[in-house]
Amino acid sequence: MVTMEDYHLDTEIEWCPGCGNFGILKSIKKALINLGISPHEVLIVSGIGQAGKLPHYMKCNTFNGLHGRTLPAATAAKLTNHELTVITVSGDGDTYGEGGNHLIHTIRRNPNITSIVHDNQIYGLTKGQASPTSEVGMKTKVQTHGVFNTPLNPLALAIALDCSFVARGFAGNIEHLTNILTEAIQHRGFALVDILQPCVSFNKLNTFKWYAERVYRLDEDGYIPDNRITAFERALEWGEKIPIGVFYKKEKAIMEDGFSVLKDGALIKKQKNHSIIEELIDSFI
Amino acid sequence: MVTMEDYHLDTEIEWCPGCGNFGILKSIKKALINLGISPHEVLIVSGIGQAGKLPHYMKCNTFNGLHGRTLPAATAAKLTNHELTVITVSGDGDTYGEGGNHLIHTIRRNPNITSIVHDNQIYGLTKGQASPTSEVGMKTKVQTHGVFNTPLNPLALAIALDCSFVARGFAGNIEHLTNILTEAIQHRGFALVDILQPCVSFNKLNTFKWYAERVYRLDEDGYIPDNRITAFERALEWGEKIPIGVFYKKEKAIMEDGFSVLKDGALIKKQKNHSIIEELIDSFI
């Protein structure tokens, strides 16, 4: 049995005390334990930002790459060894800002990976500029008149692209978040999990309290996440009430299905057949 | 009065005979003439691809920049001189592939520009690879088993981002397209016009005939483009019937409104006040 201890890494965690990231770290570990997955069977691909540091705080295979570029690396890693559980971890700036293009196209590809976005509605590591999800009016050193741009709604965006699993969690509700993550990892296809994550140092607007007062669970009123239009409608809810849970879920072919070479085992385990190269060379004579 | 002759440029057009781009070129000129805008009052920012060549075939200010990068350049040009009519012209590969991230964020900014996408569902200039909008199953030299990825629905995407003007035209219906473009240019805010554009050389699937058999006008059944959910629903229609027209339209503040320095005239016309630099220097003493 896999335990919390297996995932433990003896290291100093560099996040601010009280940061929402702690809850996310715990939930990821718990979800993996729930599913009986061992550290060496997991690959976490992370970006740059406070969120991106996460795999340095737990034992697991790690590719901590560039700011904004988790998804291409993770997709390719999955194609190369689809026996690994591949998870990406990055911030809202990373995923929706710098990496926005990859998000769109990864959703279209639908690889069997889980993408966890620590959505603190701010650039944490670089000390508090607006992120794509920052609320209109929020003032920062750069947005001196307050944020002007329409905040990006990641759930609506994902649903518009027919993403096969779309959910929102809250770092303040570890149990619920663990359940969502467990379901997301189990889901066959690309799962986007946007997590409301208070940043105690820079986001003085969207605090633990702010979120806690607003979030409610979608499944409480019997919501079933199988209709794209309804999901879209619910994704637009943001304000006094903020839904959390699974918004949309759809079974469809995953990227790995598109490659006949992946049918019977991982790419790295395939043997080369040397005679065919001779044939191909001969075709040029 | 501005006439077709004013926009004429004596040059060889390098598109294939029969290409849908000819209809788009004509419609753009017509729309500008409708609106009484002279060539020197227009700036077309274009990308790289067959579509991107367009401003070389009409008289107008032109910034033919990089593949995928029309929108940032156009947004900044508009902020610098908002008296210009700024239009971007580029392909589906350019706008939805290479440039996807800029599209998302330009929609969020809502600058008062018009973005025209020649959507031939293929990479034309590079000789026929799949584009983000290519149909599932379409075979190419790269997609040897046929396209696998879910085609990107640019209209649904734009609506999910609350784009202030979202429309689709057809290069085979110049009159209707001219009307859409006229409305788009007039619209105060970011207008995305996706145009179904047959590529006679590489897209043997989505031909003139294929489109002509399927397109129908949204306004024919009294559709009113003011509801985001309904617009989203209509945007998902694609198959036997393909709607063209304006899907969604919303009045909201434009990017230029967000800058107090743009309130009373174009940025380039602003005079510098030299005394304030002395004050600022003094603040460091």
Added chain:
Amino acid sequence: MIPEINIKIGGEAGQGIQTIGLALSKTFQKSGLYVFSTQYYLSRVRGGHNYFQIRVSDRPIKAISDRLDLLIALDSLSVQEHMEELDNGVILIDRQSNKIHSDDKQIFDVPFAKIAEETGGSKLYASTVATGAALGLLCYELEFLEAVLKQSFAKKGENIINNNINAARAGYKYARDKYLGKCKYSFENLIKKSQKMLISGNDAVGLGALAGGVQFLASYPMTPSTGVMNFIAAHADKFNVVVEQAEDEISALNMVLGASFTGARAMTTTSGGGFSLMVEALGLAGMTETPAVIFLGQRPGPATGLPTMTEQSDLLFVLHAAQGEFPRCILAPKTPDNAFYLTAKAFNIADKYQLPVIIMSDQYLADSQFTCERFDAAEIIIDRYLLSEEELNSLTVYKRYAITDDGISPRALPGQSRHVVVADSDEHNEEGHIDQSAYNRIRMMEKRMRKLKKLTQEMEAPEIYGPEEADVTLIGWGSSYGPLTETVDLLNEEGYSLNLLHFTHIFPLNKETFWKNIIKNSITVCVENNITGQFSKLLNAEANVNIDKNLLRYDGMPFTPGYIIRALREKKVI
């Protein structure tokens, strides 16, 4: 003298220039002759003026000539554009479809379109008629073309094959009958059976990648590199390769790194604009020590530049690309056969030294076909330089970035054992975790840079072509090898004294110094397809060698021996 013949097929994009060119090239090749072909095309799909040029000889050739024997003109513009290159040559044209004023005796008229409709039932066969007619004019055996047509249209079925053969025969007959005896370039008695290959630079890179065990390719299309992606995609299933078209080049190289980290031999293909977008990930490969092979087909810049033409102007950019400092390897193939072996070698170097390897080619090499000796795939040994599962199981701690003498750390794959593998774009400690201490930084920087020293030993020294001692030493790198060797031959035949120092292993430079003695007493002329003399600068910075003169071409066109000789005369070097 040995018969040699130079053919150009000119016309608009979309008229079938390439079809004729490829068919003729293959036909000559099949009969045992040496063939060299090259392409010139504009950035458009229809119209404009493109051409395909073929040189055929019974001795090896590696460059084009400036002189034409036969011009197959598919439009009248081609006659206008290339008339002057003809000198004693002849023009083959369909005068019914193209109005030309000249009534020169050099003009041979064959109604391609009419014959096509009569025999194949469609104008579409006009290019096949033209191919046949060209061979008729040359009194060449038609059977070789028939074999080529059968091979080319094998997938299209009997009917199409027969139509093409009939069209070719009719064109052949028409030209041969009408102009019998006028032909100056009869190859009639030279024909034998070939064991050689005819292959383009791009196909050879693709073949080298497959032979070198590529398992993953992610690319975004960009001329002139797209051919490599197409080639690998066409054979992906058989060779167990995952090929993915990325949404942009940033994604392409990050995908390659994700695949490589997880264990695949991975590659991307691009041109300069795409490479620009890959720069950040190049540094990531350097920092995380993840093997990666990048094929770069150069074209003239800056920015979009001349997208379908040739240049060698990305060298110093590639050498220094990305913030910070890390080891990399640069190879520049000179010919298709060299491209084949170097590409396979690139994968071994990438794996062994855990760094990015860039293969720098260009549009000229990409689109040129050479007759080559059959490639020897057995020469290629694939070595992954990975820890075995046994080795891993015997370890209590695994350190991905263990400090070693040669800088190379033991590499394991995620999921391969119970040891986790951690890679990080931040400066990291031996375990791969973030470490900002000065002590660690120094050790890690030095470890990474140390790899270059050992790598130097695998880099080949430059090749000396021609005499060991000469008055003038030409210096070149990559694709200019063909025109440069021919220049040396031609001028030495004329009584001049030249040799060539040619580099394919560009960075790090091999440390042997024998070649420095060779250039000590000669006038050195570095010949490059760029405006700033980039390889000269590299030699200066890396080998402390001062080049006397630069011979530069930057009009988008490749070098020809004729161009080089003229320029040497202008510079008063000869």
Added chain:
Amino acid sequence: MIPEINIKIGGEAGQGIQTIGLALSKTFQKSGLYVFSTQYYLSRVRGGHNYFQIRVSDRPIKAISDRLDLLIALDSLSVQEHMEELDNGVILIDRQSNKIHSDDKQIFDVPFAKIAEETGGSKLYASTVATGAALGLLCYELEFLEAVLKQSFAKKGENIINNNINAARAGYKYARDKYLGKCKYSFENLIKKSQKMLISGNDAVGLGALAGGVQFLASYPMTPSTGVMNFIAAHADKFNVVVEQAEDEISALNMVLGASFTGARAMTTTSGGGFSLMVEALGLAGMTETPAVIFLGQRPGPATGLPTMTEQSDLLFVLHAAQGEFPRCILAPKTPDNAFYLTAKAFNIADKYQLPVIIMSDQYLADSQFTCERFDAAEIIIDRYLLSEEELNSLTVYKRYAITDDGISPRALPGQSRHVVVADSDEHNEEGHIDQSAYNRIRMMEKRMRKLKKLTQEMEAPEIYGPEEADVTLIGWGSSYGPLTETVDLLNEEGYSLNLLHFTHIFPLNKETFWKNIIKNSITVCVENNITGQFSKLLNAEANVNIDKNLLRYDGMPFTPGYIIRALREKKVI
């Protein structure tokens, strides 16, 4: 001897180190002393170990010292980390909040937290208490700090100002009363009124941009460049600047080009990783001849590297970035005042020569404050080098890329007249439209490259610091100026013979050669914050100069005179 004092404030991120550091620096500055301060911090928001170092003197200073007189320790780790630098110095600490074992007489205990709560009603004022206490210990006049606090908290209201002043007074009194007479560094009689500025490298760049007429800024945040964006954003309204945070760096530079093409003086700020993403657009600036100013705050790479530390390792990358060849200009400020003037100059060069200008700074200069002479904004003349409306109206045809002798074509703006302006990333003709012909290509390439020749005249020759003749010539570029000049002074005082050749105008190099004579007979040592000796290589390639030795530092830390002197000894240069 002139009193000089070195203070370090150490503690965790978030403890108010910067607050204390800035307040103390300003306090000394206000009293007419010379101040130099620098910062060391980790890539985290809370915790870890950061410090702020201040050097104060009554003569000009431009570097940090390795030796400490006063350590303000906000945690016990700081004592541990910096004890050794103290030698004769003292520690100020709140022993109630921090357990330390040592019972050294050097330790001065002030209960910051307790006093803060008593006076201001909150522990939040502890850093102000500490600032006051430090001044008390130095027997320094408190009034200067009070002035600083008033200025700093002006926007927060009377209440906050008073709380801070009370806290400072209480800390001051406590320390002064308790340790009166123990103080070794009394400045009591030195105080006068200052006319000088205290400013950091980043703020000076921002100020230079505003003085130089920047109208548009688009950036994506990245340490250590973010300060410049913040500075310009803070003053954007007054100075009529549009500031936009881009979604990524690709967008940032493409925005700058769109703005610049349309007529704004435009700029972006970034660090190496972001610059990597701007490379393609850099080439676009080159090809379309669109002016652009890029501020690059260097940090150690590759990839994410050491995000909060310093290095000078992007030089050759910046010099060669982007496919193809085009002119660019590189400037590297040495001090904040130099950064001010060079930034303004960058805009003029960009406009006049219609090319990208890159200002290369680094984390060290970015975050260091220097006492400077008051900047003279009147020295800065803004010249746009644009066609006037009259000139345009008198033209029948306007050619954006007209071929000219100096390569500079007449520039007009879209919408400025009835003439349309066409720019193209493809190779283009004089009108700006696509042209793939060889004839046009050659003319355009040569036209663009020709601009470099004239530009050379605006580049300043290197500065010689110290005697004209010396045994050893140190060579440096950019931010290392301070430590290098101090090294020269210190060693010459000790009887050695050194001078310094320092470059701020990096590319194209000024063509004057007097400095080559200076180094002819001396041992040259190029001092750089990188591992490969990039500026050495540049001098070799661009000026044909061979450097004797490289003195390189690549641990993420800036040079100090002490470090350089030690390294010179190790290398047996002295």
